[in-house]
Amino acid sequence: MAGKTLYDKLWESHVVREESDGTCLLYIDRHLIHEVTSAQAFEGMRLAGRKAWRAASIVANPDHNTPTDHWDEGIKDPISRLQVETLDANIRDFGALVYFPFKHANQGIIHVIGPENGTTLPGTTVVCGDSHTSTHGAFGALAHGIGTSEVEHVLATQTLVAKRSQRMLVKVEGQLGKEITAKDVALAIIGKIGTAGGNGYAIEFGGSAIRGLSIEGRMTLCNMTIEAGARAGLVAPDEKTIEYLKGRKYAPKGADWDKAVACWATLKSDPDAKFDAVVELDAARIEPQVTWGTSPEQVLPVGARVPNPANEPDSQKRTGIERALQYMGLAADTPISEIKVDKVFIGSCTNSRIEDLRAAAKVVKGRKKAAGVKLVLVVPGSGIVKRQAEDEGLDKVFLDAGFEWREPGCSMCLAMNADRLEPGERCASTSNRNFEGRQGAGGRTHLVSPAMAAAAAIAGHFVDIRKPL
Amino acid sequence: MKAFKQINGLVCPLDRANVDTDAIIPKQFLKSIKRTGFGPYLFDEWRYADHGEPGMDCTRRPLRKEFILNLPRYKGAQILLARDNFGCGSSREHAPWAIEDYGFQVIIAPSFADIFFNNCYKNGILPIVLPAATVDKLFADCAANEGYRLSVDLESQKIILPSGEPLGFDIQPHRKHCLLNGLDEIGLTLQHADEIKAFESKHKAAQPWLFAQQA
Numbered sequence: 291m292a293g294k295t296l297y298d299k300l301w302e303s304h305v306v307r308e309e310s311d312g313t314c315l316l317y318i319d320r321h322l323i324h325e326v327t328s329a330q331a332f333e334g335m336r337l338a339g340r341k342a343w344r345a346a347s348i349v350a351n352p353d354h355n356t357p358t359d360h361w362d363e364g365i366k367d368p369i370s371r372l373q374v375e376t377l378d379a380n381i382r383d384f385g386a387l388v389y390f391p392f393k394h395a396n397q398g399i400i401h402v403i404g405p406e407n408g409t410t411l412p413g414t415t416v417v418c419g420d421s422h423t424s425t426h427g428a429f430g431a432l433a434h435g436i437g438t439s440e441v442e443h444v445l446a447t448q449t450l451v452a453k454r455s456q457r458m459l460v461k462v463e464g465q466l467g468k469e470i471t472a473k474d475v476a477l478a479i480i481g482k483i484g485t486a487g488g489n490g491y492a493i494e495f496g497g498s499a500i501r502g503l504s505i506e507g508r509m510t511l512c513n514m515t516i517e518a519g520a521r522a523g524l525v526a527p528d529e530k531t532i533e534y535l536k537g538r539k540y541a542p543k544g545a546d547w548d549k550a551v552a553c554w555a556t557l558k559s560d561p562d563a564k565f566d567a568v569v570e571l572d573a574a575r576i577e578p579q580v581t582w583g584t585s586p587e588q589v590l591p592v593g594a595r596v597p598n599p600a601n602e603p604d605s606q607k608r609t610g611i612e613r614a615l616q617y618m619g620l621a622a623d624t625p626i627s628e629i630k631v632d633k634v635f636i637g638s639c640t641n642s643r644i645e646d647l648r649a650a651a652k653v654v655k656g657r658k659k660a661a662g663v664k665l666v667l668v669v670p671g672s673g674i675v676k677r678q679a680e681d682e683g684l685d686k687v688f689l690d691a692g693f694e695w696r697e698p699g700c701s702m703c704l705a706m707n708a709d710r711l712e713p714g715e716r717c718a719s720t721s722n723r724n725f726e727g728r729q730g731a732g733g734r735t736h737l738v739s740p741a742m743a744a745a746a747a748i749a750g751h752f753v754d755i756r757k758p759l
Numbered sequence: 760m761k762a763f764k765q766i767n768g769l770v771c772p773l774d775r776a777n778v779d780t781d782a783i784i785p786k787q788f789l790k791s792i793k794r795t796g797f798g799p800y801l802f803d804e805w806r807y808a809d810h811g812e813p814g815m816d817c818t819r820r821p822l823r824k825e826f827i828l829n830l831p832r833y834k835g836a837q838i839l840l841a842r843d844n845f846g847c848g849s850s851r852e853h854a855p856w857a858i859e860d861y862g863f864q865v866i867i868a869p870s871f872a873d874i875f876f877n878n879c880y881k882n883g884i885l886p887i888v889l890p891a892a893t894v895d896k897l898f899a900d901c902a903a904n905e906g907y908r909l910s911v912d913l914e915s916q917k918i919i920l921p922s923g924e925p926l927g928f929d930i931q932p933h934r935k936h937c938l939l940n941g942l943d944e945i946g947l948t949l950q951h952a953d954e955i956k957a958f959e960s961k962h963k964a965a966q967p968w969l970f971a972q973q974a
Contacts, residue, residue, distance in 0.1 A: 435874050437855075542971075725779045
């Protein structure tokens with residue numbers, strides 16, 4: 291019998307029951323909740339007179355709607371405020387293991403606070419009404435986004451009705467070049483397999499370049515798995531995972547810790563495990579990536595030129611390129627390094643952790659934002675990240691350069707709060723989606739790594755981070 | 760949940776790949792704490808010439824006349840014909856809520872994004888995957904014939920073309936059963952509450968650290 295993949299091990303250890311057509315009831319260990327996708331679920335629970343099956347599985351905090359400045363003034367938008375207050379009331383009534391209300395010292399983006407508090411552990415199932423739940427796969431947890439009906443289902447039953455995915459192995463072997471980050475790896479993978487390439491799959495990332503990534507880098511990579519169409523991304527836990535988790539607030543302690551570490555050692559794909567698809571990338575060939583269009587798969591190395599639709603033989607793809615160029619206000623064949631930016635956003639569940647801020651600050655130190663750049667927002671992923679950055683003096687580096695240093699939250703990744711692009715504005719962004727209107731109606735987003743975003747802020751246009759500024 | 764059995768409906772073709780859920784329902788409408796009322800804001804940025812905000816009276820807003828949903832011939836459409844990877848991106852269930860509230864009951868595409876596909880079934884919407892070449896033909900037929908309608912029957916898993924020719928489609932038996940009967944999935948699952956409890960006890964004994972209490 292062939293060996294098992296990590297995905298199969300995680301799946302099989304959580305099956306409560308299985309129907310004849312393969313539909314399973316899957317037990318859920320951790321339920322992350324934010325304000326945007328939960329209100330209707332709690333309302334359904336109330337209407338049916340149901341209680342939360344296991345409130346201690348819940349980790350919650352508002353993040354999408356919360357402002358990133360003037361916290362003393364509260365949430366000005368009354369509709370946003372109501373949604374955040376509704377979450378307060380729902381957690382008060384139904385309970386939670388962890389809840390950081392708006393303005394709590396540890397509040398932040400849900401996918402940042404879970405890991406940093408040790409509530410995301412290897413071998414667990416993690417769900418959230420948020421597609422970027424894939425982030426938590428960095429720990430060897432089976433983690434994926436769900437809809438609001440499923441949020442209600444998990445609240446009421448601690449299970450999810452689900453069918454096993456296909457398994458894909460994305461193997462990145464070799465040494466990443468200087469200044470090449472997990473973000474570039476993620477974008478290069480999406481560029482290769484496309485935004486639908488992972489549909490129906492759970493992706494395990496393997497190979498020496500992946501093992502070489504820090505835990506935060508692995509979170510960035512797994513976070514972007516959904517942009518390749520796969521709901522879940524996975525990296526097998528190793529010494530780095532154990533080192534990261536040790537001593538975190540909700541990580542196991544004492545004898546439990548030793549037992550857990552022994553258990554986590556089994557969480558890897560067997561050498562003879564079979565994958566339904568295998569994709570290989572050479573780490574040494576990955577260059578700094580910049581998206582030029584309105585889908586994360588429309589991505590190229592910084593030294594490239596924006597594509598010319600005339601060179602695309604497939605008519606549907608050609609129309610797609612033409613539409614993207616028109617929306618992005620770009621002429622065919624423009625060198626990416628000549629694209630000027632109006633705003634820069636450093637933040638989001640993809641790239642708002644301390645290593646991201648350090649990478650950006652390293653580029654910025656002693657320099658000033660370009661005159662043509664209207665606004666550079668640096669938004670830490672959580673209160674803990676923010677304090678750490680301030681202890682290291684990173685806030686000063688950003689402020690001295692003319693950047694803004696904000697309070698934690700999702701901010702301009704999706705622009706539900708006041709942080710947004712105006713129509714036609716162009717942004718270098720460390721977030722995860724360059725969809726039309728994502729960062730504000732009519733806004734134009736280019737996805738890049740934190741160092742590339744910082745460099746664009748200084749130069750006023752995209753630059754190759756590997757060369758001196 | 761509302762049951763779905765069969766319809767005969769007007770088809771509206773949305774000819775672009777990778778339609779994301781941000782386009783289906785933009786972020787500003789996600790501030791609502793209700794499940795209903797999203798239909799008027801479906802594809803808001805493509806459909807209206809002005810910037811939409813929650814609570815606006817959409818009957819007074821300027822339309823982008825060229826957008827497919829705004830063409831008189833597609834008024835009242837119940838079947839959305841789409842391209843690859845429909846519903847990609849954000850997991851927001853507001854997307855199927857908006858689609859359903861607008862009046863669509865069936866979406867046909869060569870492929871769907873996983874989370875969106877799953878969310879459809881929770882809301883009485885039938886997403887149908889057909890081969891790309893078949894979808895191409897439906898797009899061509901739809902463009903060529905004003906008032907192009909299809910019949911969709913879930914029980915027999917068939918789409919009937921205007922010529923009377925049937926096209927079969929696949930669906931997981933569990934999903935079909937729930938959709939045909941409009942079943943409340945939570946109620947169904949809770950019939951297995953004892954099994955969930957038994958699993959939970961075993962799981963807790965093996966990995967007690969997963970059951971941490973408030974520190």
